[in-house]
Structures are given as structure tokens and as C-alpha cells.
Amino acid sequence: MADSQHNPKNRRQQANQMHNHSDDPTAMPPLPVQQPQQQPRNQSNNGHRKSASMNQPQSQDRNRRKNLGPRFQDESNESDSYGTLNPNFQFGARRRQTNNSISYGNHTPSQSLGGPAQIPQLGITPEQLLLQQQIEQLQHQQRALIQNQSQFIQQYDQQTLNSRMNPNANNPHIPNIPNIPNIPNNHRRIQSQQAPNMRMSGGNLTQYSPHSPNLYNPQGSPQMKNIPPKGHGRRHSVNVSKVTKDLNDFSFPPSNTVNKMPPQSAQSGHGRRISTGQAIQQPIPNNNQSGVPDLAQAQSQLASLAQFRVGVGAGGHNRAQSFAFPNSFQNMVAAASLSAALGGNQMGKFDNGINYALQQQQAFNLQIQQPSNHGGPQRKSLFAPYLPQASLPPLLTAGKLVVGMLRVNKRNRSDAYISTEVLDADVYICGSKDRNRALEGDIVAVELLNVDEVWGTKKEKEDKKRRKEENAQYDALRAINPSIETKQQAKNRDDVQVEGQGLFLIADEEVNDDQKPKYAGHVVAIVERMPGQLFSGTLGILRPSSAATKEKQDAERREREGGIPEAQEKPAQRPKIVWFKPTDKRVPLIAIPTEQAPKDFLSNSEHYQNQLFVSCIKRWPITSLHPFGTLVEKLGPIGDVQVETSALLKDSNATSSEDFPDSALRCLPALPWHIPQEEYGKRRDMRNERTFTIDPDTAKDLDDAVSVKVNSDDTYDITVSIADVSYFIKPNSPLDKDARKRATSVYLVQKALPMLPSILSSDLCSLLPDRERLAFSVTFTMDKDAKVLKTWFGRTIIKSCAQLSYGNAQNIIEGRQLDVVEGRKSDKYTSEEIGGDIKILYKLSQKMRQRRFDEGALKIQTMKLAFQLDEHGTPIDCMAYQSREANNLIEEFMLITNITVASEIAASLPEQSLLRRHEDPIPKRLDAFQERAKELGFDIDVSSSKALQSSFLAVEDEEARKMLQVLAVKGMCRAKYFCSGAIDISSYRHYALNVPLYTHFTSPIRRYADVVVHRQLQTVLEYGEEAEKNFQMDRETVAKTAQQCNVKKEASKQAQESSQHLYLCLLISDLTKRYGPVVRQATVIGVLDRAFDVLVNDMGIEKRVHVDQIPVNEHKYSEQHKTLDLYWKKGVDVISWLVENSSDGHLQCIQEAAQKHAPAHMTSRSTQDEQALFDESDSDESDEDNDYDNDNDMVNKKNNDMDTVQHNKSKLAYQPKYENVRVENGKYIQTIKDSMTVDIIVTADFSASPPILKCYCGNPFA
CATH class of the missing domain: 2.40.50.140 (Nucleic acid-binding proteins)
Structure with a gap:
């Protein structure tokens, strides 16, 4: 294909579906669409944007690329099957005006997102501009005053600390600090969590608050005030001036707190590792004047924390040699986001003259002091306090810390790992001390430690346990009581239970007895807690380990004394707490106040042994081995289908309610609803096009439709129409907030939990036959070889003529007659006409699919279960789901639509686009898979996605191919949403689809990410080159939204698999009883x-x-x-x-x-x-x-x-x-x-x- 003439807007038309893409149209792979030799520029009567041809010679193309920033120069110079990148396409900077700019038609800004009730526009009057300037001047003056006051407070605090640590020294002169109110000695209540706006963004380094009312800020800077607290919403007292134990509580999200510390022991154990950062190109400016420490102060706090860890027995490790981070860009983004948060409105609030950031600094300084000045008994600290949030930005910038998401080994919760994009491998966290109260899914800040010392400590502890089991005394105890298990026996039993709780084996972590990790570290701060975590589990009076010990002691006593009558036993005191044992073994035991247990629990605890409860964690003091929590509800008996379903939804953190809040329901249009008359003038009328849907037979949320039009020049206009959900969901409305909180529909075996109310998902937005519906359409003009000649985007009105199932379409493909269920087809068109369209689509999709795989797309077909239920909802059959040609047909057109939309929005919104990427497999895991396949007798090339796909196709035996694909999946990464401005351009690529850009556009009824992408595309169509200024979500907000979608997508996937596991167990149990x-x-x-x-x-x-x-x-x-x-x-x-x-x-x-x-x-x-x-x-x-x-x-x-x-x-x-x-x-x-x-x-x-x-x-x- 010539480089001088091609369509820049349809350059990257290849796709593929990754193993974990259950959210993609039909969960399969993609393919390329080559560009025509030339295409004319034209414009519809409705004024929607079309892609134009590029007639500049190749030399001009190279000259334009010179204008790109250095960050994107290499990517711009690359060529692929679609030629060089569009010179108008830029990442990371606003796109410049060019002579080849594209016409946007006659749409005005008033024709914006949504219907009649439009959102406020961004135009401002001169008076408003003047008022804004005055506000900015006042804010500047306020920041200056805050800075002066912060300096006085810091100076005073340092002198106070010096006097406390050295009471015999002469006290220096304390300066007269004006306007500083006296700090009262009573408790002052604050949120037991990080400040709502103290959240980072970028990639997986942020957690999204679904309740934030300011995600759409016309001024481009998010307003953080009035955000409800996240996490578990606990409040506890914090005495700023006195040292109290409450200040050490672990909270959700955490606040750094203070407690009297025991004397530090002599230095022993582990020392910190030397910083592995590299020189930062440009230091992040410290715009916050509210007490945020500089690098020297933050490093001093980090050193103090290391000394404290030694004192409490948490250890520390000697520093290793410094080295450059493989990818420091993510650290820069995290630091910038935290710095911005620290300068937000919430952090600027004062209470009794003390700024929140300064309060955290004071709290941390008091935590690490010697407790000798304070009388009274002290509980031993078991964990180290967290660094203040304000100290994280300078340490991240300097490369002293890394930020990532924590995951706990399901087989051994003593091992945990931090997934971070800064390093080229995960960071290993050894033991609960180094994990420091962090839980699965938390975003944490980690300091790297010396790997050899961490590994040596781990091996030493394991050897010590092994020697204990092998000694004669332990054998004697087992002779008295054979029920005593060895550690290995207990581990084997736990492994069987953990493995049995899912459909698939748990992937073995890279750390094992023979292979040490590449990096090791310890958690120094919690950046973001997983919000709203609930856990299912059972209640017990005694801690499990205590119960086992008591049972062993009773057995020994009975053996020695011949038993003791119960009457002689002393009555036990009423316990203050009961123990909640979570179903998820990665979660620690939770202490619950006895008052929250059922009234008869202490006297009749056996009755509740098989009952499931729900609990949440409220706090975790550094002096407690276990967290404290609250009992939320009682679910019911173990084994009950409804109870188990409720439990799996709680444990997966997925949407668990089919009910919607009244505030969201009030946003719905009144019924009967009809398309407003003004929409007919704004949109392209496609009601007379032969449009139809192809979905699963039981589908109700029909959000995509296709149509075919044969042109006189033997080309085809293929239109993909997607339900215009964004019309009904106004940005920042209660309905929008609830949809953002849910982020995705959850599909269980017996039911679905929709993201949107049924009036939208099953009615007004569903593209039902013979109903006029609002849509967002993309029309591809293709030649007979399925090469895209031009593309049109715009809002439309369609009227589907048929609701077809995949089985209906498959019948046509296989040469049989179209047999549509009565009521699902309009009489306007015959079955032969619809069948002819399906044949054209299938012919084009085959060519698209073949070209896509030829260009390097990868398809890994994973096992998916399909169930058959009887009239009572009981499973009577299950089988592996098979994808057929009809599925592939729809998949190809959905993928090309997603790829095309991704290119369009990324070109005009380089910093704000919501995209989806799939990282390359971890080389170490991919090499292990290659070696494993070689042992099985298969030569697999893993050098690229194309090579891997070719290797799979070369395996003729279908069962062997399935086996290899199951093994290959374990080495793959998860696909993730991301904000284009939050990560480096080199990480945009989608490995499995083998395309540089990808997003989700085609399922807005069930995915919130698609709703955002719809809004972004509409902004691009309306404002063109000014889209970046007019889109109402800034980079940080898009990044938070992307992370929320990632979290809920993973939760939905987990809930779906757990539901399939439950129903498979029901089926197996029934088959066992019968046969x-x-x-x-x-x-x-x-x-x-x-x-x-x-x-x-x-x-x-x-x-x-x-x-x-x-x-x-x-x-x-x-x-x-x-x-x-x-x-x-x-x-x-x-x-x-x-x-x-x-x-x-x-x-x-x-x-x-x-x-x-x-x-x-x-x-x-x-x-x-x-x-x-x-x-x-x-x-x-x-x-x-x-x-x-x-x-x-x-x-x-x-x-x-x-x-x-x-x-x-x-x-x-x-x-x-x-x-x-x-x-x-x-x-x-x-x-x-x-x-x-x-x-x-x-x-x-x-x-x-x-x-x-x-x-x-x-x-x-x-």
C-alpha cells in the first residue's frame, strides 16, 4: 500500500480478542483493515465528521512528523501494515491545526451530549473571566499566608520534638509565632482515612471514587471538596497534642496515626535497600504550600521509619546498589497526581489552625518517638506506622519508592506481590510484617529491600519450622494425639480447599523454594484502599489457632488424668470479641465485638457453625495482630444457592443489588417515551436501512446492530449502530454516578445484575425490532476485499427489522433457511433479503479475519461453560461454549469499530482518551510456557503474537491445542483500561489484537467505559480541534474512571466464574445422587x-x-x-x-x-x-x-x-x-x-x- 495516499482515520484496523476479554463484543480476536489507494473527502447532510484522504507527498509526511514531541518521535516514525502514522495524530499534546484538517459539519455546541436537557456549556462571558481572575488572586494571597504559617508551625514542631527527645538540653529560644491558636488537649475528630482528594492517578496507580460529584468539571481541574469518605467510613478520635493509641489505627483508607512506641531494640535484622531511582528529567514543582515536606525531610522520615521497624521486630535490610528504573514515567505520574491532590481544596482546609498535611506530619513525628516521656503500660507495636501521604511525592520523584497494586498468594498468604509498571518484574513482599496491614487490591507505596537478605530470612524461618516438626517432642505429641497435623499436611489440606473453590488452578507464583524473586520490598504507605470491601465467612468464639491449641491441651489432659468432669471446669469469662473467619483465605481473621453477634451465639455457638455472615474491616492498630471489624449481616446456611450467590457477590466486590436508588430512577424519562422531534433534525435518519441485531437467543440488552448497503460502484456501506446510551445518562447525574459505581453488568448463571435500570437496558436503549431507537453509528465504505475506503461517524435514528440469534445467522451461513421466532422480525423485509445481507457480512468478515491473523493477531480460545437450567432454576446440563462463524462475524465488525473509534478520539484527545491496552506477556512466564510446551513435544514460537498464533494453528490435534492454550493463558497479562495521558505511549499497544490503539465503544448498555468513549467521540465530532479544551473530564478524572472500570471488570469476571463454579457443583452433586x-x-x-x-x-x-x-x-x-x-x-x-x-x-x-x-x-x-x-x-x-x-x-x-x-x-x-x-x-x-x-x-x-x-x-x- 502506498504511503502517499491512504485514509489517516482508518489506519489501524486490526484486532484480536484476548483470553480474558469477556467484556469484548464476542470475546475473540481482531483483524486489520487495509486502506484504499485514495478516498474522497465528503460530508453528509447531517454534518457529522468523515475521515478524509491524505494527498500530501511522502516528504511532507516526514516533515510533519518533525513537529512531534521527542516522546512520540519513535512511534511516529514506525510503519505498519497501514503505513506511517497520521502526521496530524499526536499523543501527549494538543493536535495542531493543519491544512488537511477535517470538516466537522454544521453542528453547533448546543448539540452536545444527551437530549433536551443539555449540560452547561463552557463558554464564559468577560464578566465571568474577570471574576475568575479576582478569585485566582485571592487564592494566591491565601497560599502565601498558608506558606508563612506552615513554616512557623514546622519550626515550632521541630523545636518541640528536640526538647522531648533531649529533655536535659537547654531549650532554644522559641520564636513568637503570631496568629497561631492554642492547640486544645482534647480529642478532635477527623476522618479515619486519607483525605478524599489524596488520591493518585495513572494506570493501575489510582483508585476511583464512584461517589465523587465533580468528575465532570468544566474548568478542567477537579473540585475535591464535599466528597464523601471512601472505604469503610469509620471515624475515630485523634489527639493531635497528646500521644494516644487510637492514632495508630489502620483505616480504610488509612490515616497516619500516633501511638506511644516501645523502646527500640539494638539494630538487627534488615536494613533498607539503596534507592533504585534514576535522575529525574524535571522535578515536579511543589505548588502546595500546606506543609508538604521536601525530599530531605521525606528521606529523614523514611530513615526514621527504618529505625522504628528494627525496634518492633519488623526488621530491615541493607541497601543494595542503586540502579535506574526500567520505566520511571509511572512514578512521575503518581508523584504529580499526589502533589496535585495535596494542593487541593480539602488539603487547604484548616481546623483549629492546623492543616491536614501538617497534622499528618505531626502524627508521624510523634509515632516514631521514644515513649519514655509517657507513663502507663504500653502494648507492643507489631507493625510500623505509615509514612504521611504528603511525604510520598518527593520520594516517588526521587525514585526512593515505587507504587503498585498488591496481590496476596492464595496458596500462602505470607507471600504477596506488588504489580508495578515502574519495574520489569513484580516486587516480592515477605510476611505480614513487610506487608504491613495491606490487603488484596490495595494501592501501596513500597521501599525496595535487599533481595538476598529477604530471601535468606525467609529460608531461615522455613528451616526453623521444619526442624520444630522433626524434633522428638513434636513426635511425642502426635503419638498422644494423632489428629495433630504437620505443617506440610496442613498446607496440603489448605491447598486442596483453595484449589477446589474455583474452576481453574491457581497460577503458581514465580517465587518458590528454588528461585528467588528479582525484587523485594516492604509497604511503607497505603495510597488507596480497595473501596467498600465486604467479606463472607463464619463466626467462632475462639480464634482457630487458639481452638486447636485448646483441643490439643484438653486431649493431653484427658490422656494424663483420665478426663475431668465438666462440673469441675471453671466457668469461662464472657469474651469481649468473637472471631470472624473470612471465606477468602487471603483475608486475616477479624475481631468482632461480642455485642454484634447473635444474642444466643455464646451459649449456642454450634448452631451458627454452618451459617454465613458478612463483615467488613474498620480499623487495624499497629499494636494488634488482627484487624477489628463490624458484622454487617447474616446471610444464611452454607450450601444454600441464594446464600452462596450473595456471598460470592460480596467476596468479589461486584455489584450485588438489582435495585437502583430513587435518585437514579428519577433521572429516567417518563413512559411512554418518544424520540423528541428536534432529534430528527440533528441525526442522520437510517430508519429505512435494513438494520438487524445478532445476539444470544436470551439476550435482552441489544446494544449493537448492523446493516449492509450495496453501492453502484460495487462497494459496500457497512453500518455498525450502537445504542446511544449517553443520550439518556447526563454527566454527573445521580444515574451517571450509579452507573459509574457499578461500571459493568454482572452476568451470573441464573440472572444478570444490570449496570442500568431495565427501562433503559431492556427497553429504551435496547435496539428492539420495529422500534425507533437513538444510536451512535459508524459507517465503513468497503471494497470487495473488505478494505476500508472511508469512514463516517455520527448520531443516528435507526429502526431494526429483525432480532436474530447466533443460531439464526449460523443457519444462513450454513445454507439453511432463516427461521426467526415470531415477533422478532418486521414484515417490511423478507427472510431472503435479510439472509442475503448476512451472507455479504460473513464474506467480508472472513476476509477481515484472515487479514487480521496474517498481520499478527492472536486468539486464545479459553474454556467457557454454558448451563442448561430447568423450570426451577436447577442445572441439568453443562457444556463447553463453542464459538461459531456467526459469532466471528459480529466480532470482526465490533472490533474494527472499536479500533477506528480509538484512533479518532486519541488524535483529538491525546491526554484524556479512555483506551484499552494489553501488555506483552512477562518474558519469564512466556519462556516457561515455551519450555513446558517443548516437554510436551510441541515447538512453540513465542517471539511475537503472530508467531504464537501460527504455532497454535500448526497443532492439528484439537485437544492438544486446547491444552496448550490453557497453559499459555497463565503467562498472559490482563487487558486494562487506561487514560492516554497517564502512561507512556510505548505502553498503549494491545498485544493480543496487535494494534497500537484500542478502546471499547460497542457495549454501552453493560459497560460504563463505553459510555465515556461515546461522550469523547461526540465531543470530537462537535468541537474538532478544540475537543481537548471542551471535553469535561480532565486526565486525572479519566484515569480514576479507567481504574474503577478495571476493578469492577475484574470483580464481574470473578463473580461470573464463581457462579459457574457454584452451579457446576450443584450439577455434580445432583448427578452423584442419581447415578x-x-x-x-x-x-x-x-x-x-x-x-x-x-x-x-x-x-x-x-x-x-x-x-x-x-x-x-x-x-x-x-x-x-x-x-x-x-x-x-x-x-x-x-x-x-x-x-x-x-x-x-x-x-x-x-x-x-x-x-x-x-x-x-x-x-x-x-x-x-x-x-x-x-x-x-x-x-x-x-x-x-x-x-x-x-x-x-x-x-x-x-x-x-x-x-x-x-x-x-x-x-x-x-x-x-x-x-x-x-x-x-x-x-x-x-x-x-x-x-x-x-x-x-x-x-x-x-x-x-x-x-x-x-x-x-x-x-x-x-
């Missing part, structure tokens, strides 16, 4: 020394089979061959053996079901049957066995009525065949190796919450 143990074939995808991983394709699950959970005499692992030899116990059934060696109640039920339905399942075999195990015959199916227990005719009748895939498989008399089995010297051996097929018994245990899905390997010699 006995559920046995399915599985593929081995990984072999370990004491376990092996399997993939059960029939149910879309990935599980780990542990050797200690099956009847084997011994096992031998070969590191060289990656095999595991199992030496089975002959004649021992797996379930029977488990029942004998476990107190697990649900296994007893499975055994009873197995005995009841023995003819249909694996049972003990005679010696004559043993040779059948080695039969190589292909015929392994048996006739259906109807010889069931006839005691319950209703069950049998229901069995016969259950004509589903899973029921039919369970009905069959299953005769398994085993691979790699042999008998040697009287030993019965099975060799487990990769890619082999094994028979797996799948069970569901509803005695825990969430239910535990377990897999056991069947015994070939039973």
Missing part, C-alpha cells in the same frame, strides 16, 4: 513430584490430583522424564479408602451413592477382568443400564426425562480404560505423564463455602 460417582476422562497437563494437573474438557475445569488423596503404597517422581509412578493398592476402591482415612462427611454420601448404583460405575473387579484394563479395542461404550433401584419410581422417571449430555454420560455403565499401567514384581504401577488420558472422579463438597470441587484419580487395580 453414583461422576467419572469423566481428563487430559494430564502437568506432572509434579506429589501431584499432577488434569484438564476435564467435558466440564471445562482444570484441577490438581494429589497423591496423598488416593490409595497408593508409594510414588516415585522422575525429574528427568517428568513422570510420576503410582504404586497402587490392589483391590482398594478410591472412595472407600478415602472414607476410611478421612472424617469428611460428603465422602460417606458418595460411597453410599456408589454402592447404590454400583452396576453403572467402577467397582471392584475380579482377576479375570484385570486384563480388560490393557485392551486396546476402540469400542469402549456400553449399552445404557436401566437396572436401577426401583424404590423410587419418581427418580427413575425423572432420570428418563433428563435427556441431557451430562445425564446421559452418567447413566451409561462406564467401563474405563487406563493408560501406562503394568504389574512388576507383584507391584501395581501406573505411570503418569503429560498428555495421557486418565479417568477422574469429580466430587462436590457443600459442607464448605464456597463448595469445594475435588478430583480423584481412579484406581486401575481396584
Whole structure:
């Protein structure tokens, strides 16, 4: 394609769908759309913007690129399949006017976002401008006064500290400080959280407040006052002048607080690592005059914190050599955002003459003092205090700290990791002391430590625990009480439970016994708490560890004394707290006031053992090992479907309510609603176009439609119309705030929790057939090769003629007739006409898809479960969801629309565009996958997304390809929303789609990000080159919105998977009761020394089979061959053996079901049957066995009525065949190796919450 003539607005038309893109149109990959040789500039009668051709010669193209800033010069010089980047397209700076600018038509600013009730416009009168200038002068004078006052206060505080730390020294002269009021000695109440505006932005370094009323600020600078407190909203007393224990509380979000500290011990343990920052190009100006410390002061506080950590036993590590951060840009953004927040209105407020920032400085200074001047007993500090928020910007700027999101290892909560874009690998956090009360999902500031020392300390602690278990005294205790578990046994049990609470295996973290991390650190401050966290769990009187200890002591006493009558035991005192044990093992135990427990809890605690409650954390003092919380509600019994559904929504932090606040509902239009007459004049009328929707059969929120128009020159006008949701949701309205808080719809198995009220999602915004609807459309003019010649964007009015399902469209593609359900098609067009349009779309989509993969797009098809429910909502079947050609058709046009819109908004809003990116896989993980594939016998090229896709396509065996894709997913990163001005341009790229720019535009009914993008595109169409000044969200606000969408997107995904897990457990439990143990074939995808991983394709699950959970005499692992030899116990059934060696109640039920339905399942075999195990015959199916227990005719009748895939498989008399089995010297051996097929018994245990899905390997010699 020539560089001199192409359409700059349609340059990057390639796409692909990543494994975790359930939010994308049809969850698949994308493809490129090549540009025409030339396209004319034209303009519609409605005045909406069209892309224009570029007729400048190539030399002019190069000259224009010289005007780009150095930050984007390299990107501009790159060429791709669409030629060089548009010279008018600039990142990070406002786009300049050019002679080749594009016409915007005759729209006026009044034709803005939304309908009749327009938002305030940005035009200002001279009088307003003069008033603004006067306000700015007053603000300048105020800042000067604050600066002078802050200097006096700081000087006074320093002298006071010196006198306290050295009382024998002569007190220096204390200057006369005018206008400083006396500080009262009583408590002054403040929010127990960081200031609402003390939040950072940029990438994943910010947390978004869904309640902020000022996200749309016409003046471009967010107003932060009147923002409700985030987190758990706790208030507690803070005595600024006296040292009290309340000031050390961990809060949500945190406020740095003060407590009397115990004397510091001699220096030992770990010292801090030397700063790893690099020279900063331009220091961030300190515009805040409210007590924010400079770098020297902040470094002094950091040093004091290190000394304090040594004193409380938290340790510290010696500094390592300095080095340059691989990417310091994110630190700069975080520091700038925090600095801006510190200078906001909230931080400027004074209470009794003390500024909030100064108050934090005072609090921290008092925390690290020696407590010798204060009398009274002191509790030992277990954690270090947090650095003041005001100290973070200079330390981030200087590279002394990094900021990132914390995640806790699900298998071992002592290990945590910080994901940060500043470094090229995660930061390892070792133990609770270094994690310093941070929780999963928190944005934290971290100081790097010496990795070797951290790793040495970790190994030393593990060795100490191991030696303790191996000593003779511990063995003696186990002889007295065999129920005492070793650490390894307890860990194995916990691993089985954690692994069983999801559909897929937990990805093993990079840190293990053999490989130390690249970076290590400790948390010094919480930048942002995950807002509104709730946890499901159970209540107990004793802490679990205390209960275990008491049980052990009682057992020893009974053994020694022959038992003590209960009457002789002393009555226990009424406890002040009860213990909440969260379902999520990453969350610590929470202390709950006894008064909040049920009234009869202490006297009847056994009744509540199987009841689920909901709690939240309120505070976490540095003197407490566990946080304190509040009991929110009682959910109900464990195992109940409704209770478990409520619990999973709470634990995932997803939207849990189908109800909307009255304030949001009042924003909805009155019914019946009709399109206002003025909209017909503003929009392009497309009601006579043959437009139709293609969605899942049960879909109600129809937010995208397509149409085809064949032109006389053999080109096609393909129009993608998206529901114009932004018309109904006015910026910053209560409805908008609620939608922003929810951020996405949540799709569970049995129901959906919509982002918008049903009047919008299922009616006014849904593109129903034969209804006039407002839409936002993109029209692509394509040639017969699916190359885009020109593009048009604009608001329209459409009228769908048919509501088609994917099945309807698939019938047309496969040459069958279109059979539409009555009421879903207009009589205006025939089925043949609609069918003809589908064939044209399919033909074009195939070419687009092929070109997209040729250009390097990647598609990883992950397993997704689809369920069939009966009339009572009970699952009766499940199967792996299969994507077909009809899905791919819609996907291609949605992807090209998203890519085109991304290019359009990024060109005009370089600092404010809401985009979506997918980072390249972590090289270390990708190399590990390549090595793993090589062990399986596959040569996989991971050098690029294109190479990886080609390698997958080269694998002919479909099951092997699925297995490889499951393994590849573990090395991939999550796709994320971001603000274009908050991260470096080099991070914009979408790896899986292999495109430089991507966003979400096509699903505004279920994704708030799409609503924002609609507003951005409309601003670009209305204001053109002035769009950046007129868009009503600044960079920080867009970044916060992006992070909120990321958090809720991940929460929605987690809730969806948890719901699928719950319903799969329900199905397995029902199948077990009806037919006995559920046995399915599985593929081995990984072999370990004491376990092996399997993939059960029939149910879309990935599980780990542990050797200690099956009847084997011994096992031998070969590191060289990656095999595991199992030496089975002959004649021992797996379930029977488990029942004998476990107190697990649900296994007893499975055994009873197995005995009841023995003819249909694996049972003990005679010696004559043993040779059948080695039969190589292909015929392994048996006739259906109807010889069931006839005691319950209703069950049998229901069995016969259950004509589903899973029921039919369970009905069959299953005769398994085993691979790699042999008998040697009287030993019965099975060799487990990769890619082999094994028979797996799948069970569901509803005695825990969430239910535990377990897999056991069947015994070939039973």
C-alpha cells in the first residue's frame, strides 16, 4: 500500500480478542483493515465528521512528523501494515491545526451530549473571566499566608520534638509565632482515612471514587471538596497534642496515626535497600504550600521509619546498589497526581489552625518517638506506622519508592506481590510484617529491600519450622494425639480447599523454594484502599489457632488424668470479641465485638457453625495482630444457592443489588417515551436501512446492530449502530454516578445484575425490532476485499427489522433457511433479503479475519461453560461454549469499530482518551510456557503474537491445542483500561489484537467505559480541534474512571466464574445422587513430584490430583522424564479408602451413592477382568443400564426425562480404560505423564463455602 495516499482515520484496523476479554463484543480476536489507494473527502447532510484522504507527498509526511514531541518521535516514525502514522495524530499534546484538517459539519455546541436537557456549556462571558481572575488572586494571597504559617508551625514542631527527645538540653529560644491558636488537649475528630482528594492517578496507580460529584468539571481541574469518605467510613478520635493509641489505627483508607512506641531494640535484622531511582528529567514543582515536606525531610522520615521497624521486630535490610528504573514515567505520574491532590481544596482546609498535611506530619513525628516521656503500660507495636501521604511525592520523584497494586498468594498468604509498571518484574513482599496491614487490591507505596537478605530470612524461618516438626517432642505429641497435623499436611489440606473453590488452578507464583524473586520490598504507605470491601465467612468464639491449641491441651489432659468432669471446669469469662473467619483465605481473621453477634451465639455457638455472615474491616492498630471489624449481616446456611450467590457477590466486590436508588430512577424519562422531534433534525435518519441485531437467543440488552448497503460502484456501506446510551445518562447525574459505581453488568448463571435500570437496558436503549431507537453509528465504505475506503461517524435514528440469534445467522451461513421466532422480525423485509445481507457480512468478515491473523493477531480460545437450567432454576446440563462463524462475524465488525473509534478520539484527545491496552506477556512466564510446551513435544514460537498464533494453528490435534492454550493463558497479562495521558505511549499497544490503539465503544448498555468513549467521540465530532479544551473530564478524572472500570471488570469476571463454579457443583452433586460417582476422562497437563494437573474438557475445569488423596503404597517422581509412578493398592476402591482415612462427611454420601448404583460405575473387579484394563479395542461404550433401584419410581422417571449430555454420560455403565499401567514384581504401577488420558472422579463438597470441587484419580487395580 502506498504511503502517499491512504485514509489517516482508518489506519489501524486490526484486532484480536484476548483470553480474558469477556467484556469484548464476542470475546475473540481482531483483524486489520487495509486502506484504499485514495478516498474522497465528503460530508453528509447531517454534518457529522468523515475521515478524509491524505494527498500530501511522502516528504511532507516526514516533515510533519518533525513537529512531534521527542516522546512520540519513535512511534511516529514506525510503519505498519497501514503505513506511517497520521502526521496530524499526536499523543501527549494538543493536535495542531493543519491544512488537511477535517470538516466537522454544521453542528453547533448546543448539540452536545444527551437530549433536551443539555449540560452547561463552557463558554464564559468577560464578566465571568474577570471574576475568575479576582478569585485566582485571592487564592494566591491565601497560599502565601498558608506558606508563612506552615513554616512557623514546622519550626515550632521541630523545636518541640528536640526538647522531648533531649529533655536535659537547654531549650532554644522559641520564636513568637503570631496568629497561631492554642492547640486544645482534647480529642478532635477527623476522618479515619486519607483525605478524599489524596488520591493518585495513572494506570493501575489510582483508585476511583464512584461517589465523587465533580468528575465532570468544566474548568478542567477537579473540585475535591464535599466528597464523601471512601472505604469503610469509620471515624475515630485523634489527639493531635497528646500521644494516644487510637492514632495508630489502620483505616480504610488509612490515616497516619500516633501511638506511644516501645523502646527500640539494638539494630538487627534488615536494613533498607539503596534507592533504585534514576535522575529525574524535571522535578515536579511543589505548588502546595500546606506543609508538604521536601525530599530531605521525606528521606529523614523514611530513615526514621527504618529505625522504628528494627525496634518492633519488623526488621530491615541493607541497601543494595542503586540502579535506574526500567520505566520511571509511572512514578512521575503518581508523584504529580499526589502533589496535585495535596494542593487541593480539602488539603487547604484548616481546623483549629492546623492543616491536614501538617497534622499528618505531626502524627508521624510523634509515632516514631521514644515513649519514655509517657507513663502507663504500653502494648507492643507489631507493625510500623505509615509514612504521611504528603511525604510520598518527593520520594516517588526521587525514585526512593515505587507504587503498585498488591496481590496476596492464595496458596500462602505470607507471600504477596506488588504489580508495578515502574519495574520489569513484580516486587516480592515477605510476611505480614513487610506487608504491613495491606490487603488484596490495595494501592501501596513500597521501599525496595535487599533481595538476598529477604530471601535468606525467609529460608531461615522455613528451616526453623521444619526442624520444630522433626524434633522428638513434636513426635511425642502426635503419638498422644494423632489428629495433630504437620505443617506440610496442613498446607496440603489448605491447598486442596483453595484449589477446589474455583474452576481453574491457581497460577503458581514465580517465587518458590528454588528461585528467588528479582525484587523485594516492604509497604511503607497505603495510597488507596480497595473501596467498600465486604467479606463472607463464619463466626467462632475462639480464634482457630487458639481452638486447636485448646483441643490439643484438653486431649493431653484427658490422656494424663483420665478426663475431668465438666462440673469441675471453671466457668469461662464472657469474651469481649468473637472471631470472624473470612471465606477468602487471603483475608486475616477479624475481631468482632461480642455485642454484634447473635444474642444466643455464646451459649449456642454450634448452631451458627454452618451459617454465613458478612463483615467488613474498620480499623487495624499497629499494636494488634488482627484487624477489628463490624458484622454487617447474616446471610444464611452454607450450601444454600441464594446464600452462596450473595456471598460470592460480596467476596468479589461486584455489584450485588438489582435495585437502583430513587435518585437514579428519577433521572429516567417518563413512559411512554418518544424520540423528541428536534432529534430528527440533528441525526442522520437510517430508519429505512435494513438494520438487524445478532445476539444470544436470551439476550435482552441489544446494544449493537448492523446493516449492509450495496453501492453502484460495487462497494459496500457497512453500518455498525450502537445504542446511544449517553443520550439518556447526563454527566454527573445521580444515574451517571450509579452507573459509574457499578461500571459493568454482572452476568451470573441464573440472572444478570444490570449496570442500568431495565427501562433503559431492556427497553429504551435496547435496539428492539420495529422500534425507533437513538444510536451512535459508524459507517465503513468497503471494497470487495473488505478494505476500508472511508469512514463516517455520527448520531443516528435507526429502526431494526429483525432480532436474530447466533443460531439464526449460523443457519444462513450454513445454507439453511432463516427461521426467526415470531415477533422478532418486521414484515417490511423478507427472510431472503435479510439472509442475503448476512451472507455479504460473513464474506467480508472472513476476509477481515484472515487479514487480521496474517498481520499478527492472536486468539486464545479459553474454556467457557454454558448451563442448561430447568423450570426451577436447577442445572441439568453443562457444556463447553463453542464459538461459531456467526459469532466471528459480529466480532470482526465490533472490533474494527472499536479500533477506528480509538484512533479518532486519541488524535483529538491525546491526554484524556479512555483506551484499552494489553501488555506483552512477562518474558519469564512466556519462556516457561515455551519450555513446558517443548516437554510436551510441541515447538512453540513465542517471539511475537503472530508467531504464537501460527504455532497454535500448526497443532492439528484439537485437544492438544486446547491444552496448550490453557497453559499459555497463565503467562498472559490482563487487558486494562487506561487514560492516554497517564502512561507512556510505548505502553498503549494491545498485544493480543496487535494494534497500537484500542478502546471499547460497542457495549454501552453493560459497560460504563463505553459510555465515556461515546461522550469523547461526540465531543470530537462537535468541537474538532478544540475537543481537548471542551471535553469535561480532565486526565486525572479519566484515569480514576479507567481504574474503577478495571476493578469492577475484574470483580464481574470473578463473580461470573464463581457462579459457574457454584452451579457446576450443584450439577455434580445432583448427578452423584442419581447415578453414583461422576467419572469423566481428563487430559494430564502437568506432572509434579506429589501431584499432577488434569484438564476435564467435558466440564471445562482444570484441577490438581494429589497423591496423598488416593490409595497408593508409594510414588516415585522422575525429574528427568517428568513422570510420576503410582504404586497402587490392589483391590482398594478410591472412595472407600478415602472414607476410611478421612472424617469428611460428603465422602460417606458418595460411597453410599456408589454402592447404590454400583452396576453403572467402577467397582471392584475380579482377576479375570484385570486384563480388560490393557485392551486396546476402540469400542469402549456400553449399552445404557436401566437396572436401577426401583424404590423410587419418581427418580427413575425423572432420570428418563433428563435427556441431557451430562445425564446421559452418567447413566451409561462406564467401563474405563487406563493408560501406562503394568504389574512388576507383584507391584501395581501406573505411570503418569503429560498428555495421557486418565479417568477422574469429580466430587462436590457443600459442607464448605464456597463448595469445594475435588478430583480423584481412579484406581486401575481396584
